[in-house]
Amino acid sequence: MNKKTFFALTIVAALLTGCARTAPIHNVNQTLTQRYTDNQMKLAIIEAGINRKWVMTPVSPGVINGRLAQRDLVANIRITYTSQNYRIDYVSSENLNAGQGEIHNKYNRWVTSLDQEIQLRLSALAAQ
Template sequence: MKIASLLSGIVCVVALAGCASKTAPVQNVDAAIAGQYTESQVKNAILSAGLARKWVMAPVAPGVITGHVERQGHSADIRINYTAARYTINYVNSQNLLAANGVIHRNYNRWVNNLNRDIQLKISAQNIQ
């Protein structure tokens, strides 16, 4: 009887831990750009990184790009503001990502972190060319 109770307790703890770890606080990015680049170079790096990550990127105003991504029935929208010296990636909206009260499915943060890393790589690659 004690073993059955112990096992059911462990199963409950594991189930609750699995549910709790699906969400995390929404991560927005505020990144400084090291080096001297033009606003056009930063824009091109953002668009190129987004395309490589399968984001639909659209310049909507000077210094502003919107991004949209869809993955397996989930979607997210972001807004990227940029200058020659820095850029920000901000959450706008999502579907099926458990977004509420400042938290979201952890996959969103992974998508944005991957996009941010690729933007940094695209910017720095312009020094090599």
């Protein structure tokens, strides 16, 4: 193998390694410094989800299911909440390469964006 071929293969291998499309599944567990009513928490979570294009479905007191579908990618989450904390947990997905605790990077970006949106809405409530 000549030096040019070896160099080209090394570059390609480095690029492919840096482009990993999966990462560990990101579950969110937020503890809040402020207390909110159950209704405030529920509305903040639902409105944040809707703003981020999630379909949010209240299941029972303190539990909301979320579903996001973009093209052929689908993510299902469960959000549990109390007056002072909330959790966003992975439930299932379609076409997101989920397996062995890993999932496509898009899922983690969606959940991080949802978490940030929930925090913004709760901050706005606290400022009132």
